[in-house]
Amino acid sequence: MVMRVGGLASGMDIEAMVDKLMKAERIPLNKLEQDRTKLEWKRDAFREINSKLTELDDLMFEMRKSVAYNAKNVSSTKEGAVTATANADVANGTYQIRVNQLASTAINVSTNTVKSDVQLVEGDEIAFNTINEKGEEVPHTYTIQKGDTLTDVLKKISRDDNNVRMFYDEQTEKVIMETTRTGNYRDGAEIQFDNNSFLANVLHMDMDKESGGTNAKFEYNNSGLIMESKTNSYKINGMTLEFKQETEGKNVSLTVTNDVDASYERIMEFVDKYNEVVEALNKSQLEERHRDYPPLTAEQKKDMSENEIELWEKRAKSGLLRGDTTISNGLFNLRSSWYEKVDTGGEYTTLTQVGIETSKDYLDGGKLIVNEKELKTALRENPADVQNLFTNSDEGNSRGLIQRLEDSLETTKEQISEKAGSILTPSLESYTLGKRMKDVDDRMESLEDRIAQAEARYWNQFTAMEKAISRMNQQSAQLMSQFGGGM
The missing domain is CATH 2.60.40 (Immunoglobulin-like)
Structure with missing residues (x-):
């Protein structure tokens, strides 16, 4: 432990002098702290991109389902008595239901x-x-x-x-x-x-x-066969029937048609999420980088307002991922997924045939533009071929657009994970940016030890000076005392 003598003999403000010297000593440490902060920001920016890619990936799973392109609408001539929902594979047409008894x-x-x-x-x-x-x-x-x-x-x-x-x-x-x-x-x-x-x-x-309980009893398509259900719901031929009232010996007609609006909304939900991802990727490459705005140190923040800190850090974080090849290549591969033909053997082989194309404005980064009328026409007239265009699971030229997009997406996600890991990544050393952060941590720890040694050295030197001045003062006082005594 260093014994500190604070300028009693010299009359100097030793503590202030040591503080100034230590500020100079800490300049390299502050630079390392800023580098560490910048690496954290970059890691978090990569993870945010990957989070958006995962959201798109989750939505793509839904886009592989038949119901996304071939949703069904079921209308009833007496909704107060019988309603129904239908799976995507239910044939369009009219079905007759006669409810003789409700379940109770x-x-x-x-x-x-x-x-x-x-x-x-x-x-x-x-x-x-x-x-x-x-x-x-x-x-x-x-x-x-x-x-x-x-x-x-x-x-x-x-x-x-x-x-x-x-x-x-x-x-x-x-x-x-x-x-x-x-x-x-x-x-x-x-x-x-x-x-x-x-x-x-x-x-x-x-x-x-006791009265009840009774089973629901109904007749399907005038077959003469009376079916029973312990509940007022029954699944038959891909339809789920819901019984609400007896039909008094009369049929209720259920008409199954393509629900074009529902399919269109599902596709648009996917398109919107895709465009959101493209915008995030593209923005990361277009953001201006402000090299004159490094991360603030704790000391610097003490003299700034919250608003000033927020504005500074907004500029400091801008352009962190600019020029990153993983992002730029990923964006290029996503765009490329849409362009080539899909050999499905059906009516539609390109995206433009169903009313979807990529934006011609290069600043958009390849966002999808949808012609509502053309897409709805395709969904109404040939939903099966629209589905094949998107989801065909064959390899090569027959591989569907969603499958191709998913291939590109997975590659980009894996490359980002290698660089930035995830919140579940166990250690810094398991991803590239983490290794760099660990290296900075080790250098900071070593530098902090040297700074502590330097501070101790300064105090030892000033303490030795103070003691020397004190001894000199004592000797001077003794001499003056002797001279004074002899006069």
Whole structure:
């Protein structure tokens, strides 16, 4: 530990002098800190680009699905009774549905009134059986606790996983107990209990009075075959039917057509995300680089306002990725993915045939421009060939546009990851910029040791000077004392 003497003998401000000397010593360290900050900024800028590429990649997964190009719309002549949705592979046309019966829940109601403040006996058990999917009885037992009210008990039963809910109706002063699922799971009552049970004696329920549950019953396309469903929903031939009301012996017509608007919106969602990525890549190459605006040190920030710091760092971060070959090559490869023909054997072999082209303005970086009328016409008249143009999975000249784009995208993402890693990257040494940051860290650590040694040396030198001056002052005082004494 260095003993510091602060200028008592010399009268000089030693601490201020050492501080100035140390500022000069720290100049190389400040430069390294700025280099470290710039590397972090560059890494983060690369990762932000990769994040956008990943978002596009995720959307491209959706673009490989048939529904993106061949979405279906199903209209009903009586939406209050029957509606439906259809998969992309459902053939266009009209389908007839006749609903003879809706699925309903099993329900039981008190035969006599029940007072809401009915006195419950601690320790009494409420027992009943329900029926599972296999038609087997499942027992349920609930014990009345001290202080429980009727409302407490009904809530406890309803919240349990037992396919049953119970509640008290104040208008009729009766308890209602029903299944939470529709459908008929057995002949006879689905909620079973003894005639001498809590449900019978206290809540005045009669198992023989239960009504429901019933299955939905419907006829498909006048086939004469009555189909059943335990719910008011049924999947058939790629369609999901939803029953809302019996049709009173009449058919409801469901008409399946291509949902051009839905397909168009899906494609436009992809186009917008692609253009957003292109803009980010292109902007990184066009940003002006301000070499006179290095990252601020902590000392510099002390004398600046938040607004000044923000404006400075905006310029300092500008153009960090400018001229980077990974970005520029990635942008070129993305654009190139759209240009070549796709040998699908179908009507459409190029992007322009379906109303999509790349921007002619070179400053746009190759953004996609969509002619809404032409794209919708293609989706309406030949959605299958539009899909093949984008998603054909063959290799070579037959490879679809989305597949080609994904190949380019993956290459760029991998190259960026090699340079900048990701938030999941375990160590600095596993990516290029991280290695450079680690090297700067090691150099900073070594330089900090040398700076500490320099500071100690300065203090030792000034301390030695102070001691020498102090001794000289003492000797001078002694001499003066002797001369004074002899006169």
